[in-house]
Amino acid sequence: MDVRPTDEQDLLRRTVREFAEREIRPNVMAWDEAQAFPPELVPKLASLGLLGITMPEKYGGAAMSSIDYCICIEELARVDPSVALSVAAHNGLAVAHLHMFGSEAQKQKYLIPLAKGEYLGAWGLTESNAGSDAAAMRTTARRDGGGWVLSGSKQFITHGKVGKTLVVMAVTDRAQAHKGVSAFVIERGTPGFIAGKKENKLGMRASDTSEVIFQDCRVPADAVVGMEGQGFVNTLQVLDAGRIGIAALGVGLAQGAFEAARKYANDRRQFGQPIAWFQAIRWKLADMATRIEAARLLTYRAAWLRDQKAARTSTESSMAKLYSSEVAVRAAEECVQIHGGYGFVKDYPAEKYFRDVKLCTIGEGTSEIQRLVIARQLLGR
Numbered sequence: 001m002d003v004r005p006t007d008e009q010d011l012l013r014r015t016v017r018e019f020a021e022r023e024i025r026p027n028v029m030a031w032d033e034a035q036a037f038p039p040e041l042v043p044k045l046a047s048l049g050l051l052g053i054t055m056p057e058k059y060g061g062a063a064m065s066s067i068d069y070c071i072c073i074e075e076l077a078r079v080d081p082s083v084a085l086s087v088a089a090h091n092g093l094a095v096a097h098l099h100m101f102g103s104e105a106q107k108q109k110y111l112i113p114l115a116k117g118e119y120l121g122a123w124g125l126t127e128s129n130a131g132s133d134a135a136a137m138r139t140t141a142r143r144d145g146g147g148w149v150l151s152g153s154k155q156f157i158t159h160g161k162v163g164k165t166l167v168v169m170a171v172t173d174r175a176q177a178h179k180g181v182s183a184f185v186i187e188r189g190t191p192g193f194i195a196g197k198k199e200n201k202l203g204m205r206a207s208d209t210s211e212v213i214f215q216d217c218r219v220p221a222d223a224v225v226g227m228e229g230q231g232f233v234n235t236l237q238v239l240d241a242g243r244i245g246i247a248a249l250g251v252g253l254a255q256g257a258f259e260a261a262r263k264y265a266n267d268r269r270q271f272g273q274p275i276a277w278f279q280a281i282r283w284k285l286a287d288m289a290t291r292i293e294a295a296r297l298l299t300y301r302a303a304w305l306r307d308q309k310a311a312r313t314s315t316e317s318s319m320a321k322l323y324s325s326e327v328a329v330r331a332a333e334e335c336v337q338i339h340g341g342y343g344f345v346k347d348y349p350a351e352k353y354f355r356d357v358k359l360c361t362i363g364e365g366t367s368e369i370q371r372l373v374i375a376r377q378l379l380g381r
Contacts, residue, residue: 001304003297005071012068016075019048020083028080031206032352035198037086037120037162038206045087046117050076053091055099059107060116066241066303070248074296077252078259081356082206084249085363086120089158089207092242094121097167097183101226101234110165110185122163124154124212125235132369134169135178135232139214141170147221148172150184150214153196160210161195164188168212169231176229183231184223192217203355240314241306242364243321247299250324250360251292254331257353258288261335264348281338288331295324315377322370325360332357 005013023044031038045051053069055061064072069091077084098111098121114121130137139152150170154160166186173180186193196211226234262285265276275281302316332353336343343350361367 001301003300009068009071012064013071013075016048016050016072017078019044020076020079024076024079024083028206028349028352029346031080031082033205035200035205037082037159037208039162041083042117042120050087051090051117051120052095052115055095055111055115059099060112060114066244066306067300069245070251070299070303073245073248074252074255077249078256080206081249081253081256081353082204084252085204085207085359086158088242088245088249089123090114090121090163092245093123093158093238094163094165094167096241097123097225097234097238098185100238101183101230102185103222103225105222106185106225110187114165119164120159120162122157122159122166122212123238124157124160124166124168126154126156127152128155132366134235135181137169137171137181139168139170140174141172141182141184144218148184148219148223150186150192150217150219152214154212156199156209157212159208160212161198162208166193166212167225168214169235170214172228172231178232179229181232181235182228183225183234184219185225186217186219186223190217190219202358203352204359236314237312239364240312240317243317243370244299244302244306244313246360246364247295247302247317247320247324250321250328250357251296251299253353253357253360254288254292254295254324254328257328257331257335257350257357258285258292260349260353261285261288261331261338264339264342264350275338284334284338288334291327292331295320295327298323315374318365318370318373321365322367322374325357326367328357328360 049062052061053064057063073084073088095114127137141148141150168184172182192215194213196213199209265281266274268275299320302313302320305313335350336354339350342348
């Protein structure tokens, strides 16, 4: 694996970085305080191909590689992890599921407008009583006439209120356990498809997170995505890829926290000199930079394997997600520590990185679940 960026990747990084600095950074705190995803940002993201990053051109995408995808998510997260989370959830979950398992008719109807960025997508797996134990979900889909009727609810859904198209998992045969789960694609406006409570979150506040409720929601027979009964198996495959995006988000957040800490350390003077001259601060910065680079390499390895069409990247994706998210937590903590009292107030970016980062160790599989996945692969179970 050659980790040196190509000229095209250098240009991509500069382009997304300039976009994030120009269009996102001036609004970060306003969007955070409003706790709402900015709809005006959608066409701007779409203009750069950031809402269909790895999708083929025939489906309206930008046809970039998985490593390119990581670069895009990194650069957005460096400035505002909330925006990066929304872009990663749209690309890595809703869009990816339809691309990997949708029928050609579903791709034409749903995937193309999603990849073009005409609107945002959502993906529904988690429930109030089915988080890490996703197979314990209670949302059901029963046959009725020529279609299906969904009943239940989903929790912590990114774009639960603002996404126009939702891919949702529901139990179609309880007796088959995880082999009795199927995926469905549903459009907002379908009777019985209701956006529930919007969450008041610690961090990532500009990324919409809401409950989704299904009250006898009727969908046609062709709303099934993939094969009936294969929804949970397909979900694991989607998460293998999605976790690479969250790993990249962690890398980008950590990079932003590092750069903020380095700038402050150079500007802040104590005892007649910049605090960056003190060994205690220098070693913090050195450790941060080293861990971030290691996390980036783990993430790019997983992405490279995906580009090589490796059969499964479960171990590599989980390793990247686990390490990057925990490195990001440490980087955000050190960023606050280097800022001292100023790291505790909203005049500096340190406190927002600190609030945002914890979700990286929870979303798309907790750190504990990542360790479980890795251990199972290592032990051959």
